[in-house]
Amino acid sequence: MRLRTLPLSLAGIVAGLAISLNCGPLKVSVVISLVLTTALLQILSNLSNELGDTLNGTDTAERQGIHYSLQDGEISLSEMNSLIAATAVLCCISGLLMIYFSFGTLFALEPLLLVLLGAAAIWAAMHYTLGKNPYGYRGKGDIFVFIFFGLVSVLGAAYICTHSFSLLWALPATAIGCWSVAVLNVNNIRDMKTDAATRTTVAIKLGLKKARIYQTILICAGWILLICFSLIALKRTVLYCYILTLPLFAMHLKGVWTRQDKALDPMLPLLVISTFATALLMLIFG
Numbered sequence: 001m002r003l004r005t006l007p008l009s010l011a012g013i014v015a016g017l018a019i020s021l022n023c024g025p026l027k028v029s030v031v032i033s034l035v036l037t038t039a040l041l042q043i044l045s046n047l048s049n050e051l052g053d054t055l056n057g058t059d060t061a062e063r064q065g066i067h068y069s070l071q072d073g074e075i076s077l078s079e080m081n082s083l084i085a086a087t088a089v090l091c092c093i094s095g096l097l098m099i100y101f102s103f104g105t106l107f108a109l110e111p112l113l114l115v116l117l118g119a120a121a122i123w124a125a126m127h128y129t130l131g132k133n134p135y136g137y138r139g140k141g142d143i144f145v146f147i148f149f150g151l152v153s154v155l156g157a158a159y160i161c162t163h164s165f166s167l168l169w170a171l172p173a174t175a176i177g178c179w180s181v182a183v184l185n186v187n188n189i190r191d192m193k194t195d196a197a198t199r200t201t202v203a204i205k206l207g208l209k210k211a212r213i214y215q216t217i218l219i220c221a222g223w224i225l226l227i228c229f230s231l232i233a234l235k236r237t238v239l240y241c242y243i244l245t246l247p248l249f250a251m252h253l254k255g256v257w258t259r260q261d262k263a264l265d266p267m268l269p270l271l272v273i274s275t276f277a278t279a280l281l282m283l284i285f286g
Contacts, residue, residue, distance in 0.1 A: 002046040004269050007276035008183055009042035010035065012149055012176045014279040016157025018286040019169055023162040033098035034157055037118075040094055044087045045125035049136070051080050052129025056137065056198055084126070091122055102160045114160070117152065124148055137199040141188075142181045150177015171229035172282075178222035179275045183268060185215050186256055190264040208260075215256050219249050226278075242281040248274035 013034055020026060054070040054077075069075040075083075095118040096106060103111045124144050128136035135144060154173035159165055188195065188203035189211050195201055203211040223246070230240055252274060255267040 001043045002050075005046060005272065006039055006042055008180060008272045009038050009149065009153070011272075011276040011279040012153025012173070012180070013038050013157045014276070014283050015172050015176050016154045017161065018279065018282040019154070019158045019172065020161035021283070021286045023164060026161055027101065029101040030098065030161055033094055033101055034160060037091065037094040037098050038153070040087060040091045041121055041125050044084065044091055044122065045128060047080065047084045047087060048126040049129045051077070051084065052131075052134055052136075056129065056134075088122060088126070091125075092118075098160065102163075110163070114156075117156065121148055121152065136201075139200045139202050139205060141184055142202050145184050146177040146181050149180035150174060168229065168233055171225045171232075175222040175226040175229070176275065176279065178218045178225070179271065182215055182218040182222075183271050183275070185211065185218065186252075186264060186267050186271060189215070189256070190261060190268075193261065212257055216253055219253055223249070238285050239282075241285045242278045244281065245274050245278045248277070 017026065017031065017034075050070055070077070070080060096115070099111045099114050099118075100106055105111060106115065124147075127134055128141060128144070135141065151170070151173050154176050155165065155169055158169055185203060188201040189208065192201075192203055192208065192211075196204055202214070206214055226242070234240065248270065252267055252271045255264065255270070259267065
């Protein structure tokens with residue numbers, strides 16, 4: 001289930017909750033179902049990605065990252081298919097409960113639109129590497145990660161909790177989206193050599209040097225956007241405590257520019273934890 005990826009998927013939700021706190025108290029049932037739905041969607045994505053990479057021959061013994069269950073023969077294809085189906089059902093149940101707890105009904109315009117958005121999220125989670133034409137194999141992963149881990153995650157969480165929307169919220173949402181894309185990009189930089197035989201990624205298209213520049217732009221853009229949001233919306237100095245995580249991002253970039261292949265693997269959890277810690281500090285001091 002690649003549980004080390006969960007903090008990244010939860011970072012957007014936590015940032016959305018931090019925004020929502022300024023609009024009033026949060027409903028515990030909504031928060032719990034929101035976190036559960038997000039975690040289940042991430043697990044669904046991870047399971048689907050593993051199955052897709054196995055079926056497409058991407059996960060081989062030469063792969064630079066950690067090994068997974070299908071790759072090592074610890075779970076069969078039929079068992080993985082059953083696990084994916086069960087997780088998808090749990091996503092649907094949890095998501096519907098989340099919407100019901102928020103709006104008190106599923107049969108109104110806003111809840112129905114959110115149901116459609118949830119269906120799109122499930123489709124995106126499953127088709128990164130699965131299906132006849134997976135978008136993750138065509139260099140489209142960055143776009144989908146930005147949309148669902150950034151915009152949908154942050155703005156969706158804020159809307160579920162507050163039933164309101166502000167264009168200003170797009171700044172932290174875009175910041176989280178940039179950092180989420182950066183996690184995918186450093187993963188793709190690490191796997192450039194093995195991925196080249198079966199898929200196309202933005203890192204492969206750019207080449208190593210430009211992919212590193214792209215990574216730097218993503219990290220810096222996220223910080224610029226988040227600080228701009230703070231300068232406009234935040235009035236108390238204590239709310240800027242999230243800046244304490246800035247050295248972690250600097251360490252990450254140093255690693256990206258000085259490491260290659262398997263040596264890059266520690267840079268993934270470092271960026272995941274840095275992103276989650278930033279959002280968590282926003283929530284704690286919000």
